[in-house]
Amino acid sequence: MPFGSSVSSFEGGRRLASLAVGERGVVRRVLRDNPARAERLMALGVTPGAHVRLLQRFPGFVFECDQTELAIEPSVARAILVEDES
């Protein structure tokens, strides 16, 4: 699993929070600055390689990961790094 703590080392990637509504992406990694949060996301299927689609930004973020719809707050959406679907 790609590992790392600083965001700047992640090139060419974006955060889930920066996707537009309806836009798809693939999870590259989840920031480990808050390990408990990262573990919970992982257990819900938000792991590297998972396909995601942002469904809503306001009043909270909602996205689809596989067949699961997840609601998260903005800080969590910023901790999920995604790349464009190939």
Next chain:
Amino acid sequence: MSCHVAAERAERATAPPVLRLRARPLKIVLVGNPNVGKSVIFGRLTGRYATVSNYPGTTVGLTSGRALVGAEVCDIVDSPGVNSLQGELSEDERVTRRMIANREADVVVQVADARNLRRALMLTSQIAGFGLPTVVVLNMVDEARRHGIDVDAAGLAAELGVPVVETVAIEGQGLGDLRDALPLASPIRMPFNPSGDHAAWAHDAATRLRRSRPESIGRIQAFLSRAVRQPATGLPILAAVLYLVYLFVGVFGAQTLVNLVEHRVFGDYVNPAATALATRFVPWAAVREFLVGPYGLITMGLTYAIAIVLPVVATFFLVFGWLEDSGYIPRLAVFSDRIFRVMGLNGKAVLPMVLGLGCDTMATMTTRMLGTPKERLIAVLLLALGIPCSAQLATILGILGGISFWALLTLFGVVVAQMFVVGFLAAKVLPGDRSDFILELPPLRLPGWRNLGLKTLLRIRWYLWEAVPLFLVGTALLFTLDKTGLLPRIVAAGRPVVTGLLGLPAESAQVFIMGFLRRDYGAAGLFQLAHAGQLSATQAVVALTVMTLFVPCVANFLMIIKEQGIKPAFAILAFVTAVALSTGAGLHYAFWVFGVQF
């Protein structure tokens, strides 16, 4: 229903059978991610009903029952949904982990949502580490197919070396296969390096074993889901839902049905009949009065419980169950996350809060799903303080519905404001953190009438068993106080608070005694006072506000002790009582200063 037991059976004909004579029954635990249908399978195997709803976290703690597997009676244990058995765990996850890690169970049945194979496999990889004989159930294969997803069950069985059974548990499909597969359970063969990366394996295996076509159905679901969670459409929908609930519970239940039962059934038949029977067959005046007097078990206790509260509770349980099963309630978390963050909670707290409208005691138990001890404490406090349960809503609607809409609005406005203030201060004062808001939104579904009916009936039965005896105990207590001449003294002692501070008639002191047992019982007493014309509209609002802010009932208080410990429980009781009385006093004063009339 294809089943991959037969092949497995041939392969394992030589393996020692799991089933044999033993000192205690074989214990089989159902484990799986939240909201995958464990409780449905539990119900199908044991014939016992465990509450089934369409949102994660319905099952709290372990439920067990017996089932016949082959010729052997086994213990089946239903466990709360878990997302993980490693790392930082919630309370429920710890309970499940302990059960597996200490080998308290002999066989693990992992229930998986066929649509979410990757997540299920993450959990499978963790279960594998404990080495218990396992069977994997792919549930809801019908929904998965409708979403264009096919899971290669045979491939999965080969990959893991355990039986894999496909089911549609809600319809009972595949349960026979599951019974057949249980004797063939065996430890999961670790197809990966134990210290390796579970997530990568789960991702890889799910990709190999799942064939998914682009979504075929689910359009309507996706459309509805979007409509209810986006503010522009979601808020009007919420308003409409609340209004419909009000029409059904507040008007049909609290007015039409209550009138029917109270005046027709009890007023015209039950009470006159009971009085006539008592007059004829009970020679002792005291006993007669104990049964049918002003504080009589039948004329007061039963009338309150059955005629005033039951119709509303029943209608409420019905709509509430429908909303639960539709998957609507968790979507409210998307709107309310920001609001709850002010109170040191996050959007997830909407679940216990809305459940509290059904029953605060049960809701207090579900605060376990919240992330941190601080969040759990705040949620328990707010439930005790502000959330009126269905029985109490019943009496509030019954009394204020008859006065004016503004009276109702004032009551709820004050209570909600008080919850905000207390929540905000608690968030500042209490040590600890809140957790991040991460919530799974279950798929929207059309509720099944069978589950809805069963759930509603069981809840009504639970109400009758739990609340009615307390109503009767309370009535007996009042009767005793009245007969021994203590009641007038208590009324006199309460006068400074009740009359002086709150501006209520002195008789309402007894109502507050009742309120200590159950808020709705006290409110039912107010209902009678109001009907007798002893309570003005403003007095009714003050009295009901104080009653609403009280701790809900003895059962709820016991649950708070269980969840939070005895010291915090008494602290909550003292605090809530102080807030209730001071708010009532403030409201009385404000009404007086501004000359408010309803």
